[in-house]
Amino acid sequence: MSAVIDKPVKEPGWWEAPPRPAWEEAPSRAGLAGKGLALSLACLAILFPLWIVVVTSLSSRKTIDEAGGLVMVPKDITFIAYKELLSGGQVTRAAIISVLVTLVGTLFSMTVSVLCAYGLSRSGSLGHRWILMMLLATMFFSAGLIPTYLLVQSLGLTDSYLALILPSALSVFNILVLRGFFMGISQELIDSARIDGAGDFRILRQIVMPLSRAVLAVITLFYAVGYWSAWFNASLYLNDQDMMPLQNVMIQLVQKQEAPVGLGQAIKTGQLSGLAVQMAVMVMALLPVAVLSPFIQKHFKKGMLTGAVKG
Amino acid sequence: MSHSTVPRSRAEADMTEKTPVASGGATGSPEKRPSGKLSLWLRFRRDRVLLLMTLPAVVLVLVFNYLPILGNVVAFQDYDPYISDNGIVSMLNSPFVGMENFQRIFEDSAFWNALQNTLVLFSLQLVLFFPIPILLALLINSVVRPRVRAVAQAVLYLPHFFSWVLVIAVFQQIFGGAGILSQLLRQHDYNGLNIMTDPNTFPLLITAQSVWKDAGWGIIVFLAALASVSPDLYEAAAMDGAGRWRRMWHVTLPALRPVIALLLVLRVGDALTVGFEQILLQRDAVGPGAAEVLDTFVWWNGVRNQDFGYAAAAGLIKGVISIGLVLAANKVAHLMGEQGVYKK
Numbered sequence: 195m196s197a198v199i200d201k202p203v204k205e206p207g208w209w210e211a212p213p214r215p216a217w218e219e220a221p222s223r224a225g226l227a228g229k230g231l232a233l234s235l236a237c238l239a240i241l242f243p244l245w246i247v248v249v250t251s252l253s254s255r256k257t258i259d260e261a262g263g264l265v266m267v268p269k270d271i272t273f274i275a276y277k278e279l280l281s282g283g284q285v286t287r288a289a290i291i292s293v294l295v296t297l298v299g300t301l302f303s304m305t306v307s308v309l310c311a312y313g314l315s316r317s318g319s320l321g322h323r324w325i326l327m328m329l330l331a332t333m334f335f336s337a338g339l340i341p342t343y344l345l346v347q348s349l350g351l352t353d354s355y356l357a358l359i360l361p362s363a364l365s366v367f368n369i370l371v372l373r374g375f376f377m378g379i380s381q382e383l384i385d386s387a388r389i390d391g392a393g394d395f396r397i398l399r400q401i402v403m404p405l406s407r408a409v410l411a412v413i414t415l416f417y418a419v420g421y422w423s424a425w426f427n428a429s430l431y432l433n434d435q436d437m438m439p440l441q442n443v444m445i446q447l448v449q450k451q452e453a454p455v456g457l458g459q460a461i462k463t464g465q466l467s468g469l470a471v472q473m474a475v476m477v478m479a480l481l482p483v484a485v486l487s488p489f490i491q492k493h494f495k496k497g498m499l500t501g502a503v504k505g
Numbered sequence: 506m507s508h509s510t511v512p513r514s515r516a517e518a519d520m521t522e523k524t525p526v527a528s529g530g531a532t533g534s535p536e537k538r539p540s541g542k543l544s545l546w547l548r549f550r551r552d553r554v555l556l557l558m559t560l561p562a563v564v565l566v567l568v569f570n571y572l573p574i575l576g577n578v579v580a581f582q583d584y585d586p587y588i589s590d591n592g593i594v595s596m597l598n599s600p601f602v603g604m605e606n607f608q609r610i611f612e613d614s615a616f617w618n619a620l621q622n623t624l625v626l627f628s629l630q631l632v633l634f635f636p637i638p639i640l641l642a643l644l645i646n647s648v649v650r651p652r653v654r655a656v657a658q659a660v661l662y663l664p665h666f667f668s669w670v671l672v673i674a675v676f677q678q679i680f681g682g683a684g685i686l687s688q689l690l691r692q693h694d695y696n697g698l699n700i701m702t703d704p705n706t707f708p709l710l711i712t713a714q715s716v717w718k719d720a721g722w723g724i725i726v727f728l729a730a731l732a733s734v735s736p737d738l739y740e741a742a743a744m745d746g747a748g749r750w751r752r753m754w755h756v757t758l759p760a761l762r763p764v765i766a767l768l769l770v771l772r773v774g775d776a777l778t779v780g781f782e783q784i785l786l787q788r789d790a791v792g793p794g795a796a797e798v799l800d801t802f803v804w805w806n807g808v809r810n811q812d813f814g815y816a817a818a819a820g821l822i823k824g825v826i827s828i829g830l831v832l833a834a835n836k837v838a839h840l841m842g843e844q845g846v847y848k849k
Contacts, residue, residue, distance in 0.1 A: 211649045215736070217743040225749075232644055233653075237660040239717065243675045246685065263688050264678060310562035312555075319552040320545070325559050332570045334831050338820035339800070340807040341576025342569070344592035361569050364562055394554040415666075423668030426782055430808060441670045445786065448674040476674055483666040488659045495729055 244480070251275055251473035258467045274466055275474035283456035285443060285475060291355075292422060292440040299359040299421040304414055307364060311372035312398045329366045346431060357431035358424065358439070365420070368413045375409040376402055408493040415490050419483055444475050580606055580818035586811055599814075606818035616819060618794065619802040622708075626779040626798065629712045631772065637716055638723030639765065643757065645724060646731045661721025669782045672718050676710070677701055701787070704795035711780060711787075726764055734760045767838055774834025777827050799823045 214220070246264050253265045254272045279285040310329075314322050342361065351357040379402055387397050403410065425441035432438060446452050453461055453468055454475075460466045543551070576596065583602045588595040610616050641661065648654050664672065679685050680700040687697035700706055734756065742752045781800040788796045793805070799819065807816025 212651070214649075215740065217740050219749065229644060229647060233648065233657055236641065236644075236721075237657060240660055240664055240721070243679055247675060247678065262692075263683055264685050266685075306561045306565065309558040313558035314555075316552075316555055319555045320548040321552075321556065322559075325563060328563070329566060332566060335574075335824060335828050337570060337573030338577060338817060338824055339803050340579065340813055340817040340820055341573035343808060344576050344579065344596065344813065345569070345573045348592040348594075360565070363569075364565050366566075369562065394558065398558075419666045423666075423670075425668065425670055426785070441668050444670050444674065448670075448677060449786070449790070472674075473678075476671060479671050480667055484663060487663065487666050491655075491659050491662060494662065495725055 244484075247473050247476050247480075251470055251477050253467070253470060255464065255467040255470070258469055263469065275470040276478075278457055278460055278466055279454070279471065279474055279478070284454045285440070285457075285478075287436065288438055288440045288443040289478060291437065295355060295358050295439060296418055296421040299363065300414060300418045302359060303363050303365075303368075303417045303421075304410075307369050307372060307413065307417075308398070308403070308410070310364075311369050312376055312394070312402060314369075315373045315376035317377070329369060332366055343430060352431050353433055353437070354431075355437070358427050359421075361427060362420070362424070365416070368416055372406070372409060372413060375406050379405055411490050412493045415486060418486075422479075422482065440475070440479055444479055447472050447475055577817060577821050577824075579814050580821045582814050584814040584817070586813060602814070606814050607822070609815060610819055610822065615793070615797065616802060619797040619799050622795065623777055623779055623798040626708050626711055626784075627776045629708050630715060630779060633709075633712050634715050634720065635769065635772065637720045639727055639761065641720060642724040642727035642731060642761075643753070646728060646757075658721075658724075661724065663721070664718045665722035667718065669718075669780075669786060672714055673783070673786050676714055676717075680710075702790045704791050707787075707791050707795040711783065714783060715780060726768070727761060730761055730764045731757065763842075766841055770834045770838045770841070771831075774831040775827070776830055777823050 246266060249268045250258065250265045252268065252271045252273065252275075253261075254270050254274070257265055257269045280289075313319075314326055316322070346352065346357055346361055351360065383401055383405075384397055387401050392400070423441060425439070425445065428437075428439050428442050432442075443454070447454060451468075454471065457466070457471060461468050461471070549556075576592075579596055579599070581601055581603060582596070582599040583605070584595065584599045586592070586595055588598045645654060645657055645661075648657065667675075677684065681687070682697060682699035682701070684701075687699065691697045700710060703710075738756045739752055742756050747755060777799055779798055779800075781798070781804075784796055784798055785801050785804060788801055788805075790796075793801075797805070800823070803816045803820040803823070805816075806812045806819065810816075
């Protein structure tokens, strides 16, 4: 053991375990196998269903019929379901609506949240404790579904995209995370900028925000995922089927087994499997999130925990 | 934007006088704005930009979180949505009926059924869901290879970012009447089964969906607690002859204890809220007998049946009990020496 320690330490490759401290006993083979198995099973439980969804969406009608439903092994890959869905019609429109609502909503939520978080991050400023208390209190109560519904209706937001954005635009938790992060930024930087004559807006834009890129990315993702996944506000406040975002269309397709408007013909004539269409819509719904979140993953812990619970 | 230099420079002068050393060394100390010496007006002038920045958020929260509280008066009304297109006008013109809605609720077996379902689901989540992130976190934490860790975490976090619609759709494809499981059973000459519409197994289905979606995400906070344990403790324990399991028992678990206690307390405080969207999406398939919870009860009676006064009353009951539970839970957290959601 000691002979190993005396040798110059080589940087371990990613496939190797990092050097073990001298006091730690070597892992048993059974222990390693058990751990590996448990972890693989957990990951498989998540990845296997997604695999099936993706593969089925890429399969031809023939393959799907042969498999008697969902396909597990890809045979002849075809993008026909996606082509049909994205060639105009209900799903294309819903996807565009979802993208736009997500973009506009996230931009709005981030702007308001970042401004508010910075405004509350300079402790000792007038009224910041009161405002903070006011925001925090909303984590303890909810006004109730019915009064909120009546209010949104009274404000004339029914059948407008604003109803998808405004009522749930802010997450107090996200504001607190941002505030916690802003409070941790070195005071000298802000002081020196102030001496140079920068106002608060400028300090926020040129000093605080560039230093907070990691947490801004995480919170942006949280908001964006929120807008992208939302269906309930749309089902409450929108009556016009043509205005529905992707998630709501997906409910109709998958749960009620309806064919999307405009695609019925392609399915009837046998070119396209209805199942592939459903799966393709699901892939469209999961793709942006699945692609984006791993990149921001390394910041999650910091974003989640920095100042999340601070009065 | 012109900004007033007088009060600010005075504040800054204060700062540098008081804490010349601290401002030199400490990073991460928040800007302290001394308040005692300045008049309210001067403080307002100094901080008006900051106040302006918080304004949009304050307005949004006032309108969409505080204003609707007033709307709870419909719980005491025989609210008639057809008086006007505008909810507020209708509210002002609807007759008050006192506690009548509440009386109706307490005599309604559907309400008690919903309450019972809520509590059953909550208990199941507590027993079957709650421990899983802890076990997963211990597992991940014991994996030493960084690449394996990163990949496992990326996979485990993923479903948290999926919408409930998607999660339920995925479950439908696996466990539904036409799903993979049914196919396999039929191929082997068993009867196909449809777990998605079975009221008897519905609570387990809901819990399984929650586990699939969020158990992986739940490990973050435990991993953070584990990362903050000093390696010296492990070394000292090992020197004293503690093996792998004893180190886990005497070092790792005590480190997790505060987090576990806090999350447990907060979860109990939130007991009446179990997966509204998730259950609403499956309510029709399973039927209200098994799938109705308090939140969906409110939705059904109000939004669907337009019985707004009745639904608002049910929502109010739930809201009041929930606030009580959350405050009590926070109190318990404080008593246990934890921070809770807010500081004392």
